[in-house]
Amino acid sequence: MNTHRKCKVLVVGGGPGGYVAAIRAGQLGLDTVLVEADRCGGTCLIRGCIPSKALIHAATKFEELKAHAGNGKLGISISSAPELNLGQTIDWKDNIVNRLSGGVQGLLSKAGVEVIRGWAKFADAKTCEIETADGGQTLHAEHVILANGSSVTELPGIPFGGDVISSTEALSLQEVPEHMVVIGAGYIGLELGIAYRKLGSKVTFVEGGERILPIYDKELTRPIQQWLKKHDVEVITGARAESVDQSGKQPVLHYQDKQGETRTIAASKVLVAVGRSPNTAGWGLENMPVDRDGAFVQVDDQCRTSTRNVWAIGDLVGEPMLAHKASAQGEMVAEIIAGHKRSFEPVAIPAVCFTEPEIVSVGLTPEQAKDKGLDVSVGKFPFAAIGKALTMEAGDDGGFVRIVARNDDHVIVGIQAVGAHVAELSGEFALALEMGALVEDLAGTIHVHPTLSEATMEAALATFGKAIHTP
Template sequence: MAENYDVIIIGSGPGGYVAAVRAGQLGLKTAIVEREHLGGICLNWGCIPTKALLRSAEILDHSNHLKDYGLVLEGKVSADVKAVVARSRGVSARLNSGVGFLMKKNKVDVIWGEAKITKPGEIVVSKSSKPVVEPQHPLPKNIKSQEGTYTAKHIIIATGARPRALPGIEPDGKLIWTYFEALKPDVMPKSLIVMGSGAIGIEFASFYLSMGVDVTVVEVLPTIMPVEDAEVTAIARKQLEKRGMKIFTSAKVAKVEKGAGSITAHVETADGKIRQITADRMISAVGVQGNIENLGLETLGVKTDRGCVVIDGYGKTNVPGIYAIGDVAGPPMLAHKAEHEGVVCVEKLAGLPNVHPTDKGKVPGCTYCQPQVASVGLTEARAKELGRDIRVGRFSFAANGKAIALGEDQGLCKVIFDKKTGELLGAHMVGAEVTELIHGFVVAMNLETTEEELMHTIFPHPTVSESMKEAVLDAYGRVLNA
């Protein structure tokens, strides 16, 4: 006889495990099905380990510019690649075990295997085809069971996404990497091509550049980090190129040729010419696609679009009792969006009052390259496309005392307001620690704050955050320090 639950969640990434925790808090009998490792891609192969790598890169960068701070160190600081990677994997393992603890604490059963929805309210779990391969990621101790049939009133799909591959330029794990291989290089390549300049591509490009690698980025669109405000990405590009990165925009990799230990990319540039670029390795960072296969969705008639499950603001699909959250449910494919969707979905199906649907327009985005980039809401170009009458404010970090003291005065804070109502429509930042600052604008937008409240908010001095208020003042002709 099948074991019955209130909620079964397929996938234990940020969306899945957070949804499971919230369901457990609400007293729902909950199980989560995982086939490989708790925490999903973000914790094990994405957000967390990449930030550990980038932290090592940041310290290395600072160490090699100590004279700028009046400090002297004999000799040049170098990187121990194996130690850098080991630290990154250790950070991931620590958080992986933490997810297992959270499942146990909130009385969530962990079912190890691969799930398929056979009909609304029923899943069959088979043995995983992807067993855990890393010793630091042991199977959780609170496994309820493995193979078998399980039933639940509510089934939440949180299976995440995987790297997208271009025909003829498929990653092979040797010469052409995805982020999986890029996270664990056996040896540091001397040269690298990065195909794609979204957050994943630029973060890896920045990391390897700091490690002393000759890095070339190829982007098919006119700007790097295409979803960001063009003015911000122009500043980021200038700084990345100043560090030595070579960037080609409005260009595409037409084909590749593989050698014994190198790869040659035939890059078609905007003028129609073909440039051949040879490097030790290439990273394919051309986006991700949802893991919707082998779940039984087609048989059930669950609606999908461009490789993702179609949902409403509460995670509901077109089939009653089946929900989807996170990357598998479409962009923006960000861990914090997945977490929020998970909480909203569970609270709504549990019948809690006043549950608000997820507003994707208020999901912040962060890119942890050097310099950092962060944003929320509409870009200036998008606001104009929508016909909004806007005010735009800017404040350069070159006029911010803390940024100057940090030796990181190349940055910008840019804000966009509705001219008639004072509504904050968007905020865009590039520079030191802006990924830690953007939440201020996110909170402001969520509280429907206008320019007046922001102008009357006292920001601490000296901080880089003062540039946020100055940008607001600038939008209304009241900037004080520029």
């Protein structure tokens, strides 16, 4: 039976952009409907950010326990090596995902948002047919917020299936692969590859570019390269993956090396992690007269599309494809629809790579600042000189905090860090740029001792050549 429904706001997609937009719209008293084909939470919560961090945490715990077997470490020893039941680890991860997804559902209900489980397909810009388990439903909205998200990118000639897996399947394996070949040494590939190395897999990276993590500069990625080398992880750069033969007992990757020679690698699993693509197919985008920017939907600084009262947010509108960007855009759009004056003009959107060690980058790097013609000073301070880092066995991984500031007025234009747990410093970094902080502001702020954040204060002092604890 087909039913008809009108609403003020229709949100398509229940990820971190869509559900935040819906909750905020509901809080503001707008009649809001959210359509989601899967569980609420989207890629980030269900098969991305959250489950990957859970797996990384478990892998790190397992690696730490192994270090205490035999003669032990830090005066702590265990009589035998720890054992891993990956299936139980995955169950633990799934419980976290289920708890958070249920929490999102509860928040939507509290805000008065109607959630329809189904697939929305648009007949025109404001009308869509929703396929649900109970039949069809026609929905007409005054405002439409497109938050369709993105999907893993499949390589030509290497389709997913069998032992060729995406990041989604990598987060649900029941056994640790003996040898995992990872195609792509960007942040997704490196995070998962490093986690499986800690769990005991032999790991080989095959990267088309000339180095790992090309969005970060070499100074930031050097500690990760050192970790990979120390843990016998092979990284093959300048390589083009061509095909995978799954006819034998093991999948065999065929790739072309820098010299143009065809090479092969036999593996247990081949993880393809070469990026994500916006979800623009299968839901009627062709029936909505919105302008495109390449693969993405084009929007202005309020996330308006070229069609009146049709909005788009998150991965659908381009880089950076980050959950926190989508959430900020979703909240903003809901408030604009409710009559508030808002625009999306962040000074910088922080990016974190949860590798070993972690990387944080906010704003401009020294090279980017100079490319823009800025005259800058750079202050850098190593975690090797921070007491808290040493007490966490985190001072010898080559990590540091780096601050980039203009010479004329001392305004901070960028902060980067690499090291253990530096993701937790990202809030201070982003706030400093958003508030237009001067180097003196960070240098003059009393930071708690002993904490990793002291490196931020020291890096600020280092821009003047006045760091207190410079080794």
